[in-house]
Amino acid sequence: MSVHAYPVRAIRADYMRAGIGVVCFLAPLAVGGVAWPVAAVFATCAVLFAVFGLRAMGRQATRVSVTETGVSADGWRPLHIAWGEMSAMSLGYYSTRREKGKGWMQLRLKGEAGTVRVESTIEDFDSVVRTAARASSANGVVLDRATRSNLQALGIALDEERP
Numbered sequence: 001m002s003v004h005a006y007p008v009r010a011i012r013a014d015y016m017r018a019g020i021g022v023v024c025f026l027a028p029l030a031v032g033g034v035a036w037p038v039a040a041v042f043a044t045c046a047v048l049f050a051v052f053g054l055r056a057m058g059r060q061a062t063r064v065s066v067t068e069t070g071v072s073a074d075g076w077r078p079l080h081i082a083w084g085e086m087s088a089m090s091l092g093y094y095s096t097r098r099e100k101g102k103g104w105m106q107l108r109l110k111g112e113a114g115t116v117r118v119e120s121t122i123e124d125f126d127s128v129v130r131t132a133a134r135a136s137s138a139n140g141v142v143l144d145r146a147t148r149s150n151l152q153a154l155g156i157a158l159d160e161e162r163p
Helices: 008-031 036-061 125-139 145-153
Strands: 002-005 063-066 070-073 079-082 088-095 103-111 114-119
Touching (some): 008 036, 063 125, 070 114, 070 125, 079 103, 079 114, 088 125
Antiparallel strands (some): 002 063
């Protein structure tokens, strides 16, 4: 069994972004003299940044456990997917810039109980993906082209090549 967590250093920047966003959008409202339509937009933006901060807190509280029998994510919404019940797997890459290498990956594992999402900022992300890829192969889960390409980028070979 292995337990994986999101390190604080990976989440610190999200906390800063959320805090700066909330302050920047609430400061004009605190000063006053803002027309109500502008105030509504600013308040909405402040709420969105606050939700982003809460999601960062949720990620920090989450622990992902990988065992021989399945994967579990605890935190605000605990979930367990048995490897034999995994029905879908996708590995997406999200770029922050035009040039590659400046982005993050997200692993999505779907089972009867729901979907476990794991971002590449988690400790030892590659081993989580490697174990999930073996389980998907054993279950005959069909992987899309993007997932196969992203697995290849991580150096993870599939047991058998699928369409």
